[in-house]
Amino acid sequence: MSVHASQQPRITVRKLKEMKAQGEKIACLTAYDVSFAQVLDNNGVDVVLVGDSLGMVVQGLETTLPVTMDEMVYHGQAVSRGLKHAFLILDMPFMSDATIEQAVANAGRFMKQAGANMVKLEGGADQKELVSTLTRLGIPVCAHIGLQPQRVHKLGGYRVQGREPDMAESMLEDARVLEQAGADMLLLECVPAELAAKITRQSTIPVIGIGAGSACDGQILVLYDVLGISAGKIPRFSRNYMKPSADIAGAVQLYVDEVRRGLFPGTEHSF
Numbered sequence: 001m002s003v004h005a006s007q008q009p010r011i012t013v014r015k016l017k018e019m020k021a022q023g024e025k026i027a028c029l030t031a032y033d034v035s036f037a038q039v040l041d042n043n044g045v046d047v048v049l050v051g052d053s054l055g056m057v058v059q060g061l062e063t064t065l066p067v068t069m070d071e072m073v074y075h076g077q078a079v080s081r082g083l084k085h086a087f088l089i090l091d092m093p094f095m096s097d098a099t100i101e102q103a104v105a106n107a108g109r110f111m112k113q114a115g116a117n118m119v120k121l122e123g124g125a126d127q128k129e130l131v132s133t134l135t136r137l138g139i140p141v142c143a144h145i146g147l148q149p150q151r152v153h154k155l156g157g158y159r160v161q162g163r164e165p166d167m168a169e170s171m172l173e174d175a176r177v178l179e180q181a182g183a184d185m186l187l188l189e190c191v192p193a194e195l196a197a198k199i200t201r202q203s204t205i206p207v208i209g210i211g212a213g214s215a216c217d218g219q220i221l222v223l224y225d226v227l228g229i230s231a232g233k234i235p236r237f238s239r240n241y242m243k244p245s246a247d248i249a250g251a252v253q254l255y256v257d258e259v260r261r262g263l264f265p266g267t268e269h270s271f
């Protein structure tokens with residue numbers, strides 16, 4: 001199943017919303033350079049995220065916190081050059097959205113200099129004003145809730161979020177507020193599958209999950225986990241697709257196929 005990106009129209013926010021409405025699953029992966037971006041684009045990936053996970057998987061840092069705007073723009077430009085079909089999201093790095101003014105300047109830089117189609121930012125209802133400001137300026141936003149790696153020190157570690165009833169209720173409310181503020185996409189990281197399913201049902205915008213169960217409208221993984229080249233233990237919610245595949249293109253195609261058919265994630269990848 002080789003899908004030639006040049007024959008496919010460019011994915012848009014509108015197309016992603018149609019996919020949700022039609023129950024067509026959205027396959028997303030991270031990328032950090034042009035070569036991998038081309039492989040993803042040629043093999044059916046709908047959305048490519050230049051995540052600040054690049055701090056960990058490319059730079060060898062312990063957390064995503066030191067990643068800078070310049071680094072994100074550099075990697076964003078490289079990935080952007082490799083995409084003809086897929087939708088490109090860039091991650092706002094830690095402190096780049098500390099004030100509305102900084103966030104507007106930095107998100108604008110992603111759109112103008114790095115070819116982003118959307119920016120992703122971590123935070124719940126507290127990001128309402130920022131999301132509505134970016135929306136007013138025509139900058140599509142993906143709001144990242146659940147486990148927010150940029151808040152790892154505040155959270156006291158990387159753990160599943162929303163297990164307790166009050167936390168689950170407040171995440172449902174975060175999702176409602178962010179959609180009302182204008183977010184065009186939600187990303188749920190490490191959220192119990194049942195809660196993620198409720199958020200997906202209540203939202204009219206696409207909900208993408210990582211460690212959030214199979215009911216989400218789409219799935220995302222860190223590319224290097226999928227290729228089995230991340231240092232250390234692969235997270236429970238991920239899967240090494242190189243094991244059953246002959247090459248990288250085959251691994252990406254298998255991931256896309258399993259996401260589309262609702263085979264990934266299985267219960268063993270969910271909480």
Ligand code: KIV
Nearest residue numbers: 030051052053210220
């Ligand atoms: O930075 C990143 O790669 C992410 C994914 C884990 C969704 O935010």
